Amino acid sequence: MLSEKDFICQNAPSNIIEKGSFQWSAPSNIALVKYWGKKDRQIPANPSISFTLNNCKTITKIDFAKKDNQNNFSFDLLFEGQPKEEFKPKIQKFLERIADYCPYLKYYHLTIATENTFPHSSGIASSASGMAALSMNIMSMEKALYPGIPDDYFFQKASFLARLGSGSACRSVKGSMVVWGHHNEIAGSSDLFGVTFPSAIHNNFKNYQDTILLVDKGEKQVSSTIGHDLMHNHPFAEQRFSQAHHNLSNLKTVLENGNLDEFIQIVESEALTLHAMMMTSLPYFILMKPNTLEIINRIWKFRNYTKIPVCFTLDAGANVHVLFPENVREAVLQFITTELVGYCQNGNYICDTIGTGAIQIL
Structure with missing residues (x-):
């Protein structure tokens, strides 16, 4: 090592x-x-x-x-x-x-x-x-x-x-x-x-899709550096660190066996936990915007109705990453354009997919 x-x-x-x-x-x-x-x-x-x-x-x-x-x-x-x-x-x-x-x-x-x-x-x-x-x-x-x-x-x-x-x-x-x-x-x-x-990744997660809904294109309310520092003396810090180890263990199994329902549960719980840490720190911050919550609720409603395995995750900001397998891309993008784009700033979103890492150009 x-x-x-x-x-x-x-x-x-x-x-x-x-x-x-x-x-x-x-x-x-x-x-x-x-x-x-x-x-x-x-x-x-x-x-x-x-x-x-x-x-x-x-x-x-x-x-x-x-x-x-x-x-x-x-x-x-x-x-x-x-x-x-x-x-x-x-x-x-x-x-x-x-x-x-x-x-x-x-x-x-x-x-x-x-x-x-x-x-x-x-x-x-x-x-x-x-x-x-x-x-x-x-x-x-x-x-x-x-x-x-x-x-x-x-x-x-x-x-x-x-x-x-x-x-x-x-x-x-x-x-x-x-x-x-x-x-x-x-x-x-x-x-x-x-x-x-x-480990070998199950075919369900090959070429996974990430459409990023730009709810707020302005600078973040609080920098990541400040956010990380708020975990010092946070009342729930040790429980959170333990939870991350546990979730990574479970996600390792999921990535190997292809269970999309468990993948969704872990990923969405992780996103909400991140924001919960910010809301329960001192000082406290709410990084989500009203449209972030609207998008989350619409994703849940769409998934419950269609049984299509689409989910969300969040970084330390208001934008929503919509994650889904490649084989449901057409249906999810239609859902995004008809129901979610209206919650994006100026209708802006980015379609992305899993990549291979850094590339030398020159």
Whole structure:
């Protein structure tokens, strides 16, 4: 089992590179068993498992050039083609966190150009896809400087680095289902990085669909960082962490045997528990909007009437992820367009599906 020390660059680079460019895309992900609450250094308080998405992604390019002053980090940041000064402190903090693991970054001036295919800070985990894409580029730099790096180490360290930028980002490196956090029944699971779900997934969950209903495209009421911190001294924290372990055990069995009814029960309970934690913290927050509840109730009514196995999940925001098997796609999309789109801001929604993880473009 790899430790944090295993990700430190022990030797000087074997290649000398003056300048170069890399570009990666990395997807968002949607947790089925939620990670909520963390320890020092972005260690999760409980394990989680997520679907890796396909269409909701961040595309990031890094241009790097050797510089004289190698004592500090130096970078420019462009978001959707324009300088974005308010994002720079988060990138600076990230680079400082990974300094021991990637000391070569101080040798270069970086130009980081990034864009999303979905609204930023609206509950679709833009920090997850963003930090994953950035980490993939950094590992491409490392691979260029240290050509002997094995592929397994490349992806594990990318996930490890991404976690230090945004916890759930470690689940956006690989696909199609990723576990993060040690769990006794998940082989190879680690608090340090995400691992691909090791068991064979039942055909019911192959190419699963996720249609994201954009109830509120504005910035979230409370950041995920603040939300996680509210789990410290939360009156129900220990019960919640225990519940997550139990639900992951049950979901592992469900993913293997294909029981859609049990899948729905676990996933919806997890979503509501996440929001219950926020409503019972101090200070307390209600992240759902009235239209979020309308959508949930209509999904329940539709499922009860049609027996079609469609369900919802939520991240820490108002938007609703509608999850369903591929073989009922036509019926569910018709339901969404006729009954649910009216509850979305400006009628906006995104059709997505399970993806394969980060992809190198350049």
